[in-house]
Amino acid sequence: MAKEGLGLEITELRLGLPVDNNGERLVSGSKKTKRVFSEMMISSSLDTDGANSVVSSVDIVTGEVEDDSVPKDKSQAVGWPPVCSYRTKKNNNKESSKAIGYVKVSMCGVPYLRKVDLGTSKGYTHLATVLEKLFDCLGLGVALKEGEKFEYVIIYEDKDRDWMLVGDVPWEMFKESCMRLRIVKRSDATGFGLQRDLSLQLEHLHNRTWLTSTTSRNGKMIKAVYTQRFTDCSVAVAATRHVIVVAASDSYDHLIIRHKWEKLG
């Protein structure tokens, strides 16, 4: 696509946080407007027809996660799990310590959790430096911003319990909504049979000219490739077990591009 047309479309897309007419960012609240990992969770009723999957993948975007854990009522019974209230109060105090800005950070493959103080952190760059020190993992700063080739990506859980890519939203907003952090390996994604080449899915998939290929196995679509060339845009890829999230860099700070993969087999 021509760069010109691209510019216009990018403006229109505004896939990040919703903005009002003045271009001011509205605080993200409802799930619908927020582009989150969990929206990409594949429900088990995934449409297996490759041709229709473009549309159905839009449906899947807003689909619910199949929760295979116990029915809520039992596990949330009074006094369950049997941890004495003295102890749960201690845990709740930990929760309130979040108000001061401490959040847990876990890194895949590392058997312990750490904590960082977002309250005293000055911004994304500073946060990345702190994380690098904590986990002895150089390059997290790069992962935060860009660097599709970098081994790790950083994601965070926000107040709505959705997993988001770190760096998407303005720092202040991130500070307020971040509940905890995870550093995950992009290569986890390859463990699910995914290829490294970037595939981008944009919100308005009605424009199917962006779909360039699909791959199916046993009648199930496992990969869809949408390509859209962006200039002045570099991307970082974050992978969890279920989804890949691709986010753009500063140039398009509202643009969050997503794709999802289904686990093979």
Next chain:
Amino acid sequence: MNYFPDEVIEHIFDFIASHKDRNSISLVSKSWHKIERCSRKRVFIGNCYAINPERLIQRFPSLRSLTLKGKPHFADFNLVPHEWGGFVHPWIVALAKARVGLEELRLKRMVVSDESLELLSRSFSSFKSLVLVSCEGFTTDGLASVAANCRHLRELDLQENEIDDHRGQWLNCFPESSTALTSLNFSCLKGETNLAALERLVARSPNLESLKVNRAVPLDALTRLMSCAPQLVDLGVGSYENEPDQESFMKLMAAIKKCTELRSLSGFSEVAPLCLTAFYPICQNLTSLNLSYAAEIQGNHLISYFELQELRVFPSDLHDEEDNDTAVTEIGLVAISAGCPKLHSILYFCKQMTNAALITVAKNCPNFIRFRLCILEPNKPDHTTSQSLDEGFGAIVQACKGLRRLSVSGLLTDKVFLYIGMYAEQLEMLSIAFAGDTDKGMLYVLNGCKKMRKLEIRDSPFGNAALLADVDKYRTMRSLWMSSCEVTLGGCKRLARNAPWLNVEIINENENNDVMERNEEDEREKVDRLYLYRTVVGARKDAPPCVTIL
């Protein structure tokens, strides 16, 4: 033995420390009963409503040490109303009035007030030891009066109490002349501590063996404390989130190395891993490790402490979602059982379990006395076979012949109770939740476990048939708790009629609390919470409105 003078017999009895044995002695003959009761120094009362203080003092006039327990265990999990009872004040009043030479008071799940503590501190001039576990109702002001007035205080042990911390100077209240401390535990206090006062106190207590500080004691203070108390056997540390700098770390390591007697470690609410590694050199000597507050230490991390006898692993985040990287599973338990052959007590919270793992654990550790397993998700089956965990727990009770306490969880049918009834001959306390299919399950336990003392059941399909099958069984038990089960009001009423020596308490926090005024139809209504216990003093007078004693 009849030819010996009483003093000689009394002297012989002195060597018999166990409560059970002394109780047995007192049943032999009238003269032995008299000698025993007049010489008895230590009394353990597992349920404060089974007896009253007047009768206690009448029987044991030489009482020196009293242990009292109040609320039922499930009070820990918010299943018992706050105002249920368990007040220690009447006991202290009675003991003071009778001028009992009380030296030691140990309370669990009782309501204690500052007034009680003040009275205690002024009434017993030889008072030496105060141990409060899971109690509530008092503040640091009460502690201040104990510190100030109990001139011979050796032990002040506060475990998991709800204490209103007035951030006063209670530690300052220990007089300078107080040098007899052997044990000081204030880990449950939430506020700042006067570090200088604490350090002075520790420095002038050469016999201090057990020290457990609270979260507010920073690393450098801990290092200093350990340096002036290298004789410590039992240490509870505070909260150390941030990595120590090089110098602090070296100092800490040096101090730890000097504590060659250290056998028990606890605390660690939030600990930077580097801090924890400082303790590794002494870990091989540990017999007890309580990492319960350390969220950051994951169960799958292999623990191999050869000397370890007790271990507690709590869930780090109760609201955690599926966090597969860091979840505690059966793998951790098997690893622990393989690495710690001396393990006899374990409390283990986990996400999942398998029969195979439990069978392996049973093989590795046949010496369990306490085995408490809590799978976070109720009714969760063996995650590899989707079957119930009957066989796994069956293996545990079969292999661990000395098992005295068991908590079961996960998907369980009546069969597991059949196994428990058959094999758990020494079992004294059993906790059941979301388990079983029919009354048969409960009956297997009641009929089979001859030594059962405390049975607590929640959310399980046991009803009147099981409750009423053998009323006399409850004479041999301390108490029975059943909540969200199938027992009805009618069944409870019938039980109360047939067993006047039981207090049958119905706890009902609904609006209409007056159970007795309901018409007969409501006899079929299920009882939300039932707590029954044997007693020689009849219905207690201090029950709140939400409790009805049938």
